[in-house]
Amino acid sequence: MKKIYSLGLIIVLIMILCSGCILPDGKPLTTESVTEKVEERYGVGKVKVKRLDKKTWEISPTDYPDIKYTIKQKIGHGGVIPVPAYTDDDNRMEILGKIVLPKFFSRKEIKNIEFSDSIIKYKCNVRSDKDVEALCSKMQAMCEYMNEYYSPVVKDAYVIAYFKEPRRFIPNDLKYKKPAMRDKISKSKIVSYLDSKYGSGNYTFRKVPSDEVSHEGEVEVKLNEYPDMPFYLATSTKPGKRGQLTDTLYMDMIYNLASKFPASEYDSSSFLTIEGEEMLYGERYYGVLLRRYFKWGDETGVIENAQVTRKALSTYLDQYPVVNYTDYPENQHASKPPICMVVSVQF
Numbered sequence: 001m002k003k004i005y006s007l008g009l010i011i012v013l014i015m016i017l018c019s020g021c022i023l024p025d026g027k028p029l030t031t032e033s034v035t036e037k038v039e040e041r042y043g044v045g046k047v048k049v050k051r052l053d054k055k056t057w058e059i060s061p062t063d064y065p066d067i068k069y070t071i072k073q074k075i076g077h078g079g080v081i082p083v084p085a086y087t088d089d090d091n092r093m094e095i096l097g098k099i100v101l102p103k104f105f106s107r108k109e110i111k112n113i114e115f116s117d118s119i120i121k122y123k124c125n126v127r128s129d130k131d132v133e134a135l136c137s138k139m140q141a142m143c144e145y146m147n148e149y150y151s152p153v154v155k156d157a158y159v160i161a162y163f164k165e166p167r168r169f170i171p172n173d174l175k176y177k178k179p180a181m182r183d184k185i186s187k188s189k190i191v192s193y194l195d196s197k198y199g200s201g202n203y204t205f206r207k208v209p210s211d212e213v214s215h216e217g218e219v220e221v222k223l224n225e226y227p228d229m230p231f232y233l234a235t236s237t238k239p240g241k242r243g244q245l246t247d248t249l250y251m252d253m254i255y256n257l258a259s260k261f262p263a264s265e266y267d268s269s270s271f272l273t274i275e276g277e278e279m280l281y282g283e284r285y286y287g288v289l290l291r292r293y294f295k296w297g298d299e300t301g302v303i304e305n306a307q308v309t310r311k312a313l314s315t316y317l318d319q320y321p322v323v324n325y326t327d328y329p330e331n332q333h334a335s336k337p338p339i340c341m342v343v344s345v346q347f
Helices: 002-021 031-042 092-103 129-149 187-198 249-260 302-318
Strands: 047-053 056-061 069-078 083-090 113-116 119-125 158-164 177-179 203-207 219-223 231-236 245-247 272-280 283-295 339-346
Touching: 031 047, 031 056, 031 069, 069 092, 092 113, 092 119, 092 129, 119 129, 129 158, 129 302, 129 339, 187 203, 187 219, 187 245, 231 249, 249 272, 249 283, 283 302, 302 339
Parallel strands: 119 158, 283 339
Antiparallel strands: 047 056, 056 069, 069 083, 113 119, 158 339, 177 231, 203 219, 219 231, 231 245, 272 283
16 A cells, blocks of 8 residues: 555656656647648648647648638647646537537537537437437437548547436435444444334345455445345434434445346447446436447447437336335335436547
């Protein structure tokens, strides 16, 4: 552990030194280097390069007279050790997006589309399978159009779509808890809590041993109904309830079920991931994130199949009251875990 801390300190010192004393790695952009770079994309003699200022160049592909974008030099971090290095970005996908997006999306939908370097990000809220189906169809059509008519422009660029179901009702107690350590809680208190919530004889519990580092010393609980899905005791940190026993059942069961979903029955790709997510893009979500990446041309039918996988995942989760009620086993407060499907296309 000391070696890790020492290495971290060395890296921080290197970054501090590099930021003020060492020139950036690599070479700054020149008109010649920019021209060589874009001719690899569009062909020799098929692009005009105009220098706008010290760090910015205007790019005009002659085969695409409606496209005119800029390349800008910036300083980022490169290599294993994050020393400053010359890099660049461009806004070609933003320029292309303004031309192509209105052909497939409404003005309201376009308001949810963002541009970042060579990426188009489409964030959309969905409430039904029909919503997902309609938006996926638009995404598929747009990608086909861009690949057919602007293939050199979009090469190595990305289109990323986020199909996000809204977060359902979540009790505030989920926000206010910390792990409960077995050595600080009496057995009688544990039994009393678990009996009152899950019923006597419906569970087992143990102190997590030291060889299971992630939860060492905590109280692991398993319900007889779900013997392969552990969760953990916690203590409340909510004002007025500090120190009271609670547990991590709801979110841990989402994690467990997401990991056990038979994804390979619907999509055997290694580029498909399905995970429980407590936080999603900086906000509390308490749901499942389905991600599928593919490179355009390497696979077909991926966007359509992602819908099928998402629908199967939703049906699968519906079978488990333990994640469809926040007060299981009372089952009075329904809260179906939302699904956010992210499809990333690289051209």
